[in-house]
Amino acid sequence: xxxxxxxxxxxxxxxxxxxxxxxxxxxxxxxxxxxxxxxxxxxxxxxxxxxxxxxxxxxxxxxxxxxxxxxxxxxxxxxxxxxxxxxxxxxxxxxxxxxxxxxxxxxxxxxxxxxxxxxxxxxxxxxxxxxxxxxxxxxxxxxxxxxxxxxxxxxxxxxxxxxxxxxxxxxxxxxxxxxxxxxx
Numbered sequence: 001x002x003x004x005x006x007x008x009x010x011x012x013x014x015x016x017x018x019x020x021x022x023x024x025x026x027x028x029x030x031x032x033x034x035x036x037x038x039x040x041x042x043x044x045x046x047x048x049x050x051x052x053x054x055x056x057x058x059x060x061x062x063x064x065x066x067x068x069x070x071x072x073x074x075x076x077x078x079x080x081x082x083x084x085x086x087x088x089x090x091x092x093x094x095x096x097x098x099x100x101x102x103x104x105x106x107x108x109x110x111x112x113x114x115x116x117x118x119x120x121x122x123x124x125x126x127x128x129x130x131x132x133x134x135x136x137x138x139x140x141x142x143x144x145x146x147x148x149x150x151x152x153x154x155x156x157x158x159x160x161x162x163x164x165x166x167x168x169x170x171x172x173x174x175x176x177x178x179x180x181x182x183x184x
Contacts (some may be wrong), residue, residue: 013130014147021115021150024159031107032100039100044092049086056082118156122149 009017022028060075093099123131151161
C-alpha cells in the first residue's frame with residue numbers, strides 16, 4: 001500500500017463594506033450629489049412637459065364638440081406627438097444607457113476603480129486569498145469584524161477614518177463572568 005499524504009491549505013479571506021467605504025469618500029459623496037441634482041432637474045423638466053400635455057388634453061376635451069373632424073384629428077395627433085416626445089425624453093435621460101447612466105459611469109467608475117485598486121493592494125499586503133464585498137451579491141450571514149478590511153482600504157485611499165470600530169478581544173480577567181462562572 002502506498003502512503004497517502006494530505007496537505008491542508010488554509011485560505012485567508014476578509015471582507016470590505018463597500019457602502020461604508022464609498023460613503024466615507026468625499027469624491028463619491030460629491031459625485032452622488034451631482035447625480036441627484038441632475039436627476040432632480042430632469043425630473044422637473046419631465047413634470048413640466050407632462051403638465052403641458054395634460055393642459056393640451058383638457059383643452060382638447062373642452063373644445064372637441066366644436067372642432068371639425070380634421071381639427072380633432074390634428075389636435076389628437078399633436079397630443080400623441082407630445083406624449084411620444086415625453087417618453088423619448090424620459091428614456092434619453094433615465095433609460096438604459098441614458099444620460100444619467102452615462103454620467104454615473106463618468107463620475108462613479110473612476111472612484112470604484114480606486115477602491116478596487118486599494119482592495120487589491122490590501123489583499124496582497126495581507127496575503128489574503130479572497131476579499132468579499134459585504135454589500136455585494138454574496139450574502140454573508142455572519143461576519144467577524146476582525147476580517148473587515150474596510151478601514152484599511154479607506155486609509156490606502158488617503159481618507160481619515162473617523163468611525164471607530166471596537167473589536168472585542170478575549171479577556172482573561174477573572175472578574176469576567178464568562179471566564180469565571182459562579183459556582184453554586
